[in-house]
Amino acid sequence: MLIRFVFLAVAHAFATLRLLPMTDREKDVEILALRHQLAVLQRQLGDQRLQLRPEDRAFLAALLVPLARSMLHRLRLLVSPDTVLRWHRELVKHRHACASANRGPGRPRTLASIRRLILRLAAENPSWGYRRIHGELALLGIKVAPSTVWEILKAAGVGPSPQRTTITWANFLRSQAEAILAMDFIETVTLSGQRQYILAAIHHADRLVRILGTTAHPTHAWVAQAVRNLLMDLEDSENLSQIRFLIRDRDAKYPALIDNILNDARINTVLTGIRMPRITQSWNAG
Known part of the structure; x- marks a missing residue:
């Protein structure tokens, strides 16, 4: 017909x-x-x-x-x-x-987009078991049975959460690249012999380096304003909502004020030298 x-x-x-x-x-x-x-x-x-x-x-x-x-x-x-x-x-x-009409016996196959979301939640949250993932999906309005989540994880070779909680620093950076910025000072000497300090930030996902400014005297006020300018640039490019962490060292040139500026943008400061489990707990709490 x-x-x-x-x-x-x-x-x-x-x-x-x-x-x-x-x-x-x-x-x-x-x-x-x-x-x-x-x-x-x-x-x-x-x-x-x-x-x-x-x-x-x-x-x-x-x-x-x-x-x-x-x-x-x-x-x-x-x-x-x-x-x-x-x-x-x-x-x-x-x-x-x-x-x-029922296309065949048994339950219909879970949508591919939901399967990808379940595997992503498991990869990005090593401490979450299948019941925790099921609860997070329910909060998003996605209705699947806990047993379905368990079957999808098992079919993909994802082990139980106790076997996934041990995560290395490198694995953490790879899994959270979209959410991580890193910042550092670069020292250089000009042709005239003057020492200059370049403040740069890099987004781990696209490896894009942003030069925030250069100065011979990196005062706390100058650094704080450079961080504000960075947040405004990220907001204009619509990337600010993805950033959750900023990694930096313990250089005295960073004022304590920048942590408050970053917290207002819902970005957590991660100091190098902190052990990985503390970073994982901070991220899970967010």
Whole structure:
């Protein structure tokens, strides 16, 4: 039926193109001739019902239903407007029945996007078990059974959370690259012999280095303003919402004020030299 319906639609589309070069008078004449032929056909049929194939009913329903009921009653049709509307209701009912039919035994397969999200949550949160992941999915409005989460993790070779909590510093950086910035001072000497301090930041995901400024005297006020400028640049580029950590060393040139500036932007400062478990706990708490 579908193939015959498509054939009818294509054939009538080409027929529509034939009408384009015709004048309005020529179209009116053809319409009057067609209406008269329908009247002759109805007179010959008498009490007999016209036999239409399913594709004919589907085509007429799709073509005529957008018209108002009052307009349908003014058209000369081989069937009544109520019959056309009934055909359309039956088509819609059949389509919904096919869409909701059970495609096969057992539960339907979980959407690929949900499977990827479950594996991502497991990779980025090594301390989360399948029940914790199920709870986080429920908060996002995603309804899956805890057993489904467990099966997806098992099929992907992801072990239980106690076996995944041990994570190295390198693995942490790779898994959280989108959320990490690193900042450091670079010392250089100009041709005139003057020592300059360059403050630079790098985004771990794209390895993009941002030069925040250069000065011979990196005062606390200068460093704080450079950090503010960095946050404004990140906000303009819509990357600020992804950043959660800024890694820096314990250089005395960094004022304590910049931690407050970063906290206001929901960015945690991570000092180099801190053991990895403390960083993991800070991230999980966020």
